[in-house]
Amino acid sequence: MNEQLKKGDWVKLTHIEPTATSRVDWMNTREAVPGDVAIVEELYEHHAQLLCEPNPGFLEWRTLFMIDGLSYVVIAALEI
Structure with a gap:
């Protein structure tokens, strides 16, 4: 959990302070x-x-988070 984030990664939030x-x-x-x-x-x-819920049928929304306050799992990492 909480791998190093990269621009373009897809994450699933597990906890938000x-x-x-x-x-x-x-x-x-x-x-x-x-x-x-x-x-x-x-x-x-x-x-x-983060651009949240970016799937068809969901209302997209953006939020700026302090990284230390998030727990997440990278579900699709950006391949460089």
Whole structure:
């Protein structure tokens, strides 16, 4: 769990500390919950911007998280 994240990785969230959310998509304020699937869109020094639920039939939304406050499993790693 909690492998090194890379831009483009698909992750399944397993735990989110309530204080880990730094910014949410103002168009959709649904909070992330364990089991959500997301693509790592951007990585910063201590934060990751995730595009959550990026599948047909789901409403996409973005959230910026502090990486230390997330627990996740990489389900599809970006191949370089």
